[in-house]
Amino acid sequence: MDYRDTNYQSSSLDQARQRRRYLYRTSKRVFDMMMSLLGLLLLMPVFIVVALLIKLEDPRGPVFYSQTRVGVNQRPFRMFKFRSMVADADHQLNQLLQRSDVAGAMFKMKQDLRITKIGRVIRKYSVDELPQLLNVLLGQMSLVGPRPPLPREVATYTSHDLQRLTVKPGCTGLWQATVRNEVSFAEMVLLDLQYIARRSFLLDLYVLLLTIRVFVKPNGAY
Structure with a gap:
């Protein structure tokens, strides 16, 4: 199945059906807990190396970066990442909002001068996202x-667009594992709604396998 089919339209998700999927949601949560705990334990050496590299480049800045994000049913939470930008990156953001390379609500810049040298590497291979295993x-x-x-x-x-927030957000998803930053915001929303409408344990495994491939062969991250 081609999950990039932009002819697919989902103007209204069947939210009642999604709430009835107790077995899927329960198994998904158990799987998330087991794999995130295992991942945090196995990746501890990677965490240590990345933390040292970040500190070597910028000793005064923090290793981790947290930011308020909006989760399921519009509930805010603090999302964790490895810091990939200069320490005062948030203060510089207002000056850059009009220079986004992605149309729509999301801000992205291919040549963002706030990104550090080590930050550019860990972003390319999505290593900066690993601390989100704690959020999981x-x-x-x-x-x-x-x-x-x-x-x-x-x-x-x-x-x-708000239909994206009817389910729990993810570390990875359909558009991140396939087209990444090569789509507009509207196309990103479309892919997210396709995922929500069709999500299953097999689809989740498929996206995770694609994500592992991204770590080896990056697909346009910046």
């Missing part, structure tokens, strides 16, 4: 789901 363990995120947006992005959402 805490139940704030899932391994697979729509990307959690910023509050300022949600403020511009239409009712159609």
Whole structure:
């Protein structure tokens, strides 16, 4: 099945059906807990190496970065990442918002001068996202789901866009594992809604396998 089929339209998700899927949601949560805990334990050496590299490049800045994101049913939470930008990156953001390379509510820049040298590497291979395994363990995120947006992005959402927030957000998702930053915001929403409408344990495994491939062969991250 081609999950990039933009002819697919989903103006209204069957939310009642999604709430009835108790077995899927329970098994997904158990799987998330087990895999996030295992991942945090196995990846501890990677965490240590990345933390040292970040500190070597910028001794005064923190290793980790947390940011308020919007989760399921528009509940805010703090999402964790390895810091990939200069320490005062948030203060510089207002000057850059009009220079986004992605149309719509989401902000992305291919040549963002706030990104550090080590930050550019860990972003390319998505290593900066690994601390989100803690968010998964805490139940704030899932391994697979729509990307959690910023509050300022949600403020511009239409009712159609808000359907992304009817399920738990994920560390990875359909558009991150396939087209990444090569799509517009509207196309990203479309892929997220396709995932929500069709999600299953097999689809989650498929997205996770694609994500593992991204670590080896990056697909346009910046």
